[in-house]
Structure formats: C-alpha cells, structure tokens
Amino acid sequence: MKKTMNTSFACMLGAAAGVALAAPAYAQDFPERAIEYIIPFNPGGESDITARMQEPMMEEALGVGVNVRHQPGGGGAVAWAEFQGNAEPDGHEIIGINLPHIVGQPIQRDNAGYETEGFDIITWFHFTPHVLVVRADSPFQSLEDLVAFAKENPQSLTVGGSGTFSGNHLETLRMEQLTEADVTYIPFTGTGPLPAAILGGHVGAVISNSTLGVQMGDDVRVLAVAAEERLDVLPDAPTFTELGYDIVGGTFRGVAAPKGTPQERIDMLADLFTDMNETMAERQVPMGFQMTDIRGQAAVDLLARLRDQYGDFLTQ
Amino acid sequence: MDVLIAAALAVMQPHMLLIVLLGVTAGLFVGALPGLTATMALALMLPFTFAMDALEGLVALGAVYMGTIYGGAFTAILINTPGTPSSIATTFDGHPMAKQGRALEAISIATIASVVGGVVGVTFLLLAAPPLAQLALKFGPSEMFWVAILGLTLIGSLATGSVLKGLLGGAIGLIIGTIGISPIGGETRFTFGWVPLQAGISLIVALIGLFVIPELLSMMRQGRAAIDTTTGLGDGGFRFGTALRTVFAKPVNLIRSCVVGQIIAIIPGAGGSITSLVAYNEAKRGSDDPDSFGKGNPEGLVASESSNNVMVAGSMVPLLTLGIPGAPPDAVILGVMLLHGLRPGLDLFAETGVLANGFIMSMGLAALMLIPVGLLGGRLIYQVIMRTPHYFLVPTILVITMLGTYALRNNLVDVALMLGLGVVGFGIRGLGLDAAPIVLGLILGTIAEQGYVQTILGGMAMDIPQLRLLENTLSQILIVLTVAVIGWTAWPKSRRRKD
Numbered sequence: 040m041k042k043t044m045n046t047s048f049a050c051m052l053g054a055a056a057g058v059a060l061a062a063p064a065y066a067q068d069f070p071e072r073a074i075e076y077i078i079p080f081n082p083g084g085e086s087d088i089t090a091r092m093q094e095p096m097m098e099e100a101l102g103v104g105v106n107v108r109h110q111p112g113g114g115g116a117v118a119w120a121e122f123q124g125n126a127e128p129d130g131h132e133i134i135g136i137n138l139p140h141i142v143g144q145p146i147q148r149d150n151a152g153y154e155t156e157g158f159d160i161i162t163w164f165h166f167t168p169h170v171l172v173v174r175a176d177s178p179f180q181s182l183e184d185l186v187a188f189a190k191e192n193p194q195s196l197t198v199g200g201s202g203t204f205s206g207n208h209l210e211t212l213r214m215e216q217l218t219e220a221d222v223t224y225i226p227f228t229g230t231g232p233l234p235a236a237i238l239g240g241h242v243g244a245v246i247s248n249s250t251l252g253v254q255m256g257d258d259v260r261v262l263a264v265a266a267e268e269r270l271d272v273l274p275d276a277p278t279f280t281e282l283g284y285d286i287v288g289g290t291f292r293g294v295a296a297p298k299g300t301p302q303e304r305i306d307m308l309a310d311l312f313t314d315m316n317e318t319m320a321e322r323q324v325p326m327g328f329q330m331t332d333i334r335g336q337a338a339v340d341l342l343a344r345l346r347d348q349y350g351d352f353l354t355q
Numbered sequence: 356m357d358v359l360i361a362a363a364l365a366v367m368q369p370h371m372l373l374i375v376l377l378g379v380t381a382g383l384f385v386g387a388l389p390g391l392t393a394t395m396a397l398a399l400m401l402p403f404t405f406a407m408d409a410l411e412g413l414v415a416l417g418a419v420y421m422g423t424i425y426g427g428a429f430t431a432i433l434i435n436t437p438g439t440p441s442s443i444a445t446t447f448d449g450h451p452m453a454k455q456g457r458a459l460e461a462i463s464i465a466t467i468a469s470v471v472g473g474v475v476g477v478t479f480l481l482l483a484a485p486p487l488a489q490l491a492l493k494f495g496p497s498e499m500f501w502v503a504i505l506g507l508t509l510i511g512s513l514a515t516g517s518v519l520k521g522l523l524g525g526a527i528g529l530i531i532g533t534i535g536i537s538p539i540g541g542e543t544r545f546t547f548g549w550v551p552l553q554a555g556i557s558l559i560v561a562l563i564g565l566f567v568i569p570e571l572l573s574m575m576r577q578g579r580a581a582i583d584t585t586t587g588l589g590d591g592g593f594r595f596g597t598a599l600r601t602v603f604a605k606p607v608n609l610i611r612s613c614v615v616g617q618i619i620a621i622i623p624g625a626g627g628s629i630t631s632l633v634a635y636n637e638a639k640r641g642s643d644d645p646d647s648f649g650k651g652n653p654e655g656l657v658a659s660e661s662s663n664n665v666m667v668a669g670s671m672v673p674l675l676t677l678g679i680p681g682a683p684p685d686a687v688i689l690g691v692m693l694l695h696g697l698r699p700g701l702d703l704f705a706e707t708g709v710l711a712n713g714f715i716m717s718m719g720l721a722a723l724m725l726i727p728v729g730l731l732g733g734r735l736i737y738q739v740i741m742r743t744p745h746y747f748l749v750p751t752i753l754v755i756t757m758l759g760t761y762a763l764r765n766n767l768v769d770v771a772l773m774l775g776l777g778v779v780g781f782g783i784r785g786l787g788l789d790a791a792p793i794v795l796g797l798i799l800g801t802i803a804e805q806g807y808v809q810t811i812l813g814g815m816a817m818d819i820p821q822l823r824l825l826e827n828t829l830s831q832i833l834i835v836l837t838v839a840v841i842g843w844t845a846w847p848k849s850r851r852r853k854d
Binding site for chain 1: 394395397398401402405491492493494495496535536538539540541543548550551553554555623673677678679680683684686687689690691693694696698699700702764765766805809812813815816
C-alpha cells in the first residue's frame with residue numbers, strides 16, 4: 040500500500056472496496072447504530088482508561104451508544120489482525136492503535152497477522168514521551184553520570200522497560216547507539232511492574248512513559264525526557280536534545296477505522312476526537328500526556344518516520 | 356486519630372452505605388458467573404466512577420471487588436466450578452460438602468470466613484501498610500522465580516491421589532503456558548503460524564475449560580442422580596450458628612490462612628489465583644487429619660475463603676503506598692486514582708488521609724455486608740440451581756460459561772479453546788489427573804520464566820549469570836522453604852509417625 044495517499048484517493052478506495060457505498064455517505068446518516076470501539080489491551084491500562092473517558096463524550100456527541108470492548112493479546116496484534124480481517128469499513132467499528140507497536144510488530148514477527156498500513160488512521164490523539172528515570176537516591180545525578188558509568192562498566196547497568204522490541208526497548212537501543220553507553224535492557228510485562236522494579240532496586244534505571252515519571256514524583260529522578268521541549272509537568276527534567284542527543288520518541292495513541300472507510304466519516308470522527316481532547320486535557324495533561332491531533336497525511340508520515348528511526352534495530 | 360474519625364464519618368453517610376450495598380451485590384453475582392472476573396467488573400464500572408467524586412468512586416470499586424471475590428465461592432461450592440480464579444481451592448472441600456447435603460452450611464462457612472478475611476485484610480492495611488510495602492519491594496525477579504518454584508511444589512501435596520499424576524498435570528500446565536508471545540523476548544511460540552494463538556491460552560479459558568466442562572459432562576452422563584447429590588436436598592439450611600462455631604473452632608487455621616493470604620497478596624504479580632491454593636495447602640499440612648481434606652473438611656473451605664478475601668485489601672498495600680498494583684483488578688483502581696489526580700504513595704495518606712483511610716474502611720464495611728447480602732444471594736442462587744431440572748441447568752451453565760469466555764477478551768477462539776480443553780479435561784479426569792495442578796502449572800510457569808530470564812539478563816556482566824539467582828537473602832530463604840516442602844511431601848508418613 041502506498042503511503043502517499045491523499046484524501047480523494049481514500050474516497051475512491053472506499054467506493055472501490057464495494058461495501059454497499061453506492062451513494063456517498065452524508066453526515067446525517069452516520070452513525071446509524073452503536074459504535075464499536077475496540078481496545079487491544081487489558082482493562083486498567085492507559086489506552087483503556089482513555090477510551091473509558093471518551094466513551095460518554097462520544098455517546099453524547101453522536102447520539103448513539105458506544106461499546107468499548109477489550110480484545111487483549113499478543114501486545115495488541117490479535118485485535119489488530121482481526122480488525123483488519125473482519126471489520127466493516129463504514130465507520131461504526133474503530134480500534135485503538137499505538138505507536139511504535141504497529142510499526143514494530145509486523146517487522147519483528149514472522150506473521151503478526153496485520154499490516155502497519157492496513158488502517159485508515161483517524162487521528163493520533165495523544166503522546167507520552169519516553170523518560171529515563173532512576174531512583175531518588177541513585178548516584179546518577181545526570182544523564183552524563185549514567186552514560187559515563189555504563190561506558191566504564193559494560194553491561195552491568197540494567198535498564199528496565201515494558202516489553203521486547205517495544206517503544207521502551209527501541210529507545211534504549213537508540214540511547215546506547217547515540218551515547219555509546221553499554222547497558223543491559225530488562226523487559227517487564229507492561230508498565231505496571233516498573234515502579235516496583237525501580238523502587239526495589241531490581242534495575243538501575245527505567246525507560247518508560249512520561250506518565251510514570253509524573254506518577255512516581257519525588258521517589259524518582261527523571262534524568263532525561265525524549266521530547267522536543269521540556270514538559271510542563273516535569274520542569275526540572277532536561278530533554279535528550281538539550282543534552283546533545285537527538286532522541287525524541289514515546290508512545291502515540293490513536294484510533295483507526297478499517298481501510299476503505301468513507302473519508303467524511305473519518306473526518307467527522309477525527310473532529311470529534313480532537314474536540315474531546317480539550318476536555319481530556321484537563322485531566323490528562325497533569326498526568327504527563329501531551330495532547331496531539333495528527334491526522335491525514337501527517338499520521339501516515341509518522342509511521343514512515345518511526346520506521347526510519349527504529350527499523351535497523353528491528354531487522355537485526 | 357482525627358483523620359480516622361473523619362474518614363469513618365465520611366464513609367458512614369447513607370449514600371455511601373448504599374454504594375457499598377449495591378457494589379457488593381453486583382459484585383457477588385458477577386463473581387458467581389464463571390468467566391466474569393473482578394478485573395472485568397471493575398473495568399465496566401469505570402465510566403460510572405467518573406461521575407462520582409474520588410472517594411465515592413473508590414468505595415464503589417472496592418465494594419465490587421470484595422463482592423466478586425466472595426461470589427466466586429457459590430459456584431465453586433454448588434457446581435464445583437470456581438467463579439473466579441481465586442476460588443479454585445474452594446471447590447476442593449466446598450463441593451464435597453454440598454454433595455453430602457451441606458451446601459447451605461458450606462455457604463455459611465464460606466461467608467463467615469470471607470468476612471473474617473476481609474476485615475483482617477483491612478486491619479493489616481490500616482495498621483501495617485508501610486512495613487508490608489517494604490517487604491513487597493524485596494520481591495525482585497530472582498525472588499519471583501523462587502516463589503514460583505515454591506508454588507510448584509504445592510502440586511505434590513495438593514494432588515489427591517498420586518504425586519506423579521499431579522506432577523504430570525503441572526507439566527501439562529507449564530507447556531500450555533508457553534503458547535503465544537513469550538513474556539520476555541517477544542518470540543512467537545507454538546502458534547503454528549495461527550495468528551489468534553499469539554494471545555496464548557488465558558488462565559480463565561483454561562480454568563473454565565478444565566473445571567466447568569468436565570463437570571457438566573459428568574452431570575450429563577450421570578443424569579438426574581448427579582444433580583440430586585449436588586444440590587443435597589433436605590438439609591437444615593444455613594446452620595449459621597454451627598458454621599460460626601466451625602470457623603472459630605480452629606483459630607490457628609483461620610489466623611494462618613489470613614497471614615498467608617496477606618503475604619501472598621503483597622507479592623506483586625502473584626495475585627489472587629494462588630493465594631487460596633497456598634492457604635489451602637498450609638491448612639492441609641497443618642491438620643491432624645490431612646486425609647480428610649478434599650472430602651468435605653470445612654477447614655479447607657475456611658482456609659480458601661478467608662485467604663482470598665484478605666487478598667482484596669491486602670493487595671492494596673503495594674497499590675496505595677507505592678503505586679504498584681498487586682493483582683490485575685488493582686490496575687483498574689490505580690487508573691481511577693490517577694484520573695482523580697491522586698498519586699499513590701505515603702503522601703496519599705498524609706495529604707488526603709480522609710480519602711485513603713475512608714476507602715480502606717469502606718472495604719471493611721463491604722466485608723461485613725457480605726453476611727446479609729451473601730446469605731440472601733446465596734439462598735437465591737441455591738434455590739435456582741436446586742429447582743432447575745438438570746436438562747435445563749446443564750445447557751444454561753454451558754451457555755453462560757461460553758458467554759463469559761467470549762466476554763473475557765471478545766475472542767471466539769477463546770471459546771473454541773475452552774471447549775477443546777474441556778473435552779481434554781474430561782478425558783484426563785478419567786485417567787486420574789486433576790485440573791488444579793494443570794492450572795497451577797499454567798499460572799506459575801509464566802512467573803518462573805519471567806523471573807528466571809530477567810535475573811539472568813541482569814547478570815550479563817557476570818561470568819556465570821545463573822549465580823544471581825542465589826544472591827539475595829530472600830531468595831535463599833525461599834530455596835530452603837522449597838526444599839523443606841519437597842522433603843515433607845516425599846516423607847510424610849515417617850514424619851507423622853514421629854508425631
């Protein structure tokens with residue numbers, strides 16, 4: 040699938056898909072029934088909680104029910120594969136998508152069951168940049184301290200994160216490449232076990248999402264943030280860029296419709312998610328989220344950017 | 356002290372009591388349905404809690420949690436089917452009691468034990484949270500590996516018949532647990548190229564398949580007789596007084612089960628599934644008459660139900676003090692707290708003491724409310740099961756079970772896997788293999804693998820990374836315990852003779 044897909048081409052594709060779209064869809068006749076909003080992760084995670092907040096707002100704005108369904112498994116792959124195989128491209132079925140997951144899994148696994156480009160992305164609605172944190176009493180006062188130690192003592196510094204070839208892992212590899220630090224990455228199953236790992240001293244540092252850095256407050260020191268600018272909620276934490284390393288990355292969360300969904304419906308849903316972001320910002324920005332609205336071509340370009348950034352690590 | 360009084364007053368409001376009552380009631384019925392877990396119940400509650408203030412929301416979630424874990428006991432006792440993973444051990448003696456015509460008495464005992472467990476857990480949480488949290492932090496990857504190994508030794512003593520068959524079951528469980536994306540490393544294992552298997556075989560799917568389906572199949576085979584013995588007609592009802600005496604007649608068992616429940620509850624990741632199994636095993640080992648376990652000994656029931664309700668408040672220790680969810684349902688509660696701008700940690704108690712202590716107290720209240728709600732709800736469920744002819748009961752349970760399995764991950768493949776495992780489970784039951792060791796192997800295999808790989812990875816700078824497994828004091832204690840348990844299982848008779 041070509042990445043350079045413009046709006047009109049998407050419309051044509053939708054019509055060509057031959058899914059009872061003889062007449063162009065008008066905003067009035069959509070939605071005509073409840074929206075299925077699939078979350079490919081477990082209850083209680085950041086994706087789930089976000090969807091639970093969006094659910095009542097969507098119901099009010101659309102005038103139909105919204106069913107948030109969990110379909111966890113395979114780091115999201117099971118739900119994404121089934122969605123690409125079976126979902127009707129009429130806008131009534133949407134699914135939560137995450138980056139870099141949907142870029143990484145299809146490269147790294149023999150058969151993840153879905154394709155990175157196999158979605159019509161509605162919008163990437165928020166972003167949590169990666170942070171490198173150590174326990175508050177750690178001898179590492181700065182990124183430089185940590186890097187210097189890791190150069191002198193190859194592999195002895197352990198860095199915990201969520202998952203293998205996940206965003207956290209890829210960011211660790213990138214940090215090693217750019218800083219020449221030699222650390223050992225220890226994968227954990229999800230973000231949940233990371234606070235225990237760092238507070239209990241089971242790992243020397245953690246690379247995780249900004250939300251963890253905010254949540255753990257004074258118990259930890261954030262050595263660097265992988266964002267373009269410092270975060271308002273972590274004003275004392277420098278960015279990697281400030282420290283001389285071009286590391287900007289994290290987890291993007293968004294929603295997608297099946298390939299071939301009419302563009303008007305995609306646009307309408309994208310507007311809705313952007314509107315909701317204003318309300319969500321009140322609660323989520325203090326937690327360490329950055330609200331975004333990356334849609335259309337920009338949303339597709341983001342996939343390409345991440346593939347360039349991490350592709351080498353994934354194919355090794 | 357002022358904080359505690361203020362918290363108590365905040366919780367004693369009429370609308371709070373109503374929230375607790377409704378939460379416990381809803382949780383009870385969800386828990387009684389196989390496949391519907393506490394985590395799912397809490398996730399479904401989430402949107403409602405957004406409309407509430409922080410304390411109301413947390414109180415509602417705590418009450419549902421308490422009700423769900425307790426509700427799992429009903430189906431465990433009445434139809435030998437754990438409603439939630441935490442009530443696996445409840446089936447061991449609860450169901451034999453029901454078969455002897457003491458179903459309602461068993462429910463009474465389970466209720467009283469759950470209330471005691473719930474209240475004890477809340478007391479631990481109120482009084483000893485900070486030191487317990489420090490203990491929780493000691494459980495790193497290598498300790499988790501040894502916890503899992505220690506857990507696996509339970510198989511030897513849990514097995515009702517042959518130890519060898521128990522171990523075989525455990526090995527089957529270990530193998531089932533390796534299907535899917537590996538927890539560490541991300542490799543695709545044993546999926547045979549079939550995409551849906553990337554999700555692996557969920558614990559609940561295995562639990563329902565191995566426990567419920569064989570039970571339904573044997574009900575069908577035995578027809579009328581199975582149901583009559585299951586529901587045990589003509590008994591004297593709840594025998595609440597007798598039940599009360601039964602529970603408190605063995606205080607050592609009760610205290611031991613609560614302490615075991617509390618310790619396991621704070622180990623992050625071990626969760627509720629094994630709490631009741633460990634407590635049951637300890638009760639059996641500590642008993643004068645271990646052979647009576649599995650045949651309707653109320654002590655086993657008390658151990659299982661008290662320990663799993665200790666876990667509800669117990670797993671809040673690492674959650675409230677450190678922000679570490681001790682069991683899957685706690686992740687949902689953590690999410691709600693963060694959304695309300697509450698940061699778990701000691702600050703939570705210092706800055707929002709009324710809220711933190713109010714939440715904890717409400718769980719104690721929820722535990723107490725299990726008595727009226729549980730006895731009424733228990734009677735209702737009992738009546739329904741007793742009065743329904745088996746040719747309606749079996750298909751009804753089958754449909755509910757399939758719906759529950761589907762709802763778990765919204766995945767039809769899970770339903771097929773559940774039914775397939777059920778048929779296999781029925782077959783191997785005929786060979787004398789129990790479901791419990793298989794499930795235990797499935798739970799612990801994953802924990803052991805993670806702990807092992809993480810420990811070895813952390814030792815990459817050492818010549819022999821495996822030595823890291825032996826480094827910490829807590830690991831060494833766990834190794835000694837493991838050896839002791841194996842010794843006890845291998846030479847039980849000689850030990851008893853000495854006694």
